[in-house]
Amino acid sequence: MAAVRKRSKYGNKKVVVDGHTFDSKAEAKYYQQLKWLQQANQIESFKLQPRYLLQEGFKKNGKTYRAIHYKADFEVHKLDGTVEIIDIKGAITKEFSIKRKLFEMKYMDSIKLLKYDQYRGFIEVS
Template sequence: MKKSKYGNKKVTVDGIKFDSILEAQYYKQLLWAKEHEDILMFRIQPRYMLQEAFEKNGVKHQRIDYIADFEVHREDGTIDVIDIKTTGTKTDVFRIKQKLFEKKYPHKLILLTYDQRAGGWIELEKLEQLMRMQKKGPKKG
């Protein structure tokens, strides 16, 4: 099994290459949700243009894209853009792309991770809040 740049093990499921075991697990969950009609459909690695290519002072600048892990279309017509993350994969470059995405697109961008203590899939921000609260300990008073 090949490792990605963040030490995750790359894995192939149904002929699709995923950057991590977590991404592959979420893919399987989406298959189940589609089969049970909890979602209309989903796309793998959707690409969103954040900034067009341009030329300035004779220098060509490439366009900037954000490639999410999944795009989930729900029954109510909403679209969730899902990125499977850990605190280690939430880089400065990702944070900039996240801000650009949030400004340009109406879809909800959700950062998910899997945590046994939290009982499964949880938004990364919520897990980070729980971890901060646990680190502080119970309030005295």
């Protein structure tokens, strides 16, 4: 993994793997895990940074309001046909909490929130 010098506001280093830029080392590590799972036929496929519409853009009183989107880290298609939406987080922001609620209301799916622990690997957080 080759690190890019730019840091996010949360101190994460951007990481480039296979030409894809990830916001953290944990995201890059999960990507590598998904690649391995796909090669081992444990999952059907996965998408990087899928984007979901949460609210359409609109005009009101002559003012234009842009659409609101949520961009997950991964969309994992399992062998049984189910889909998991995965987000890797070090800290849960207010913006993420709001977008998560809007996503779950509109799509009726849940976002699986993971955090990387150096001793236990990826663990699910709520």
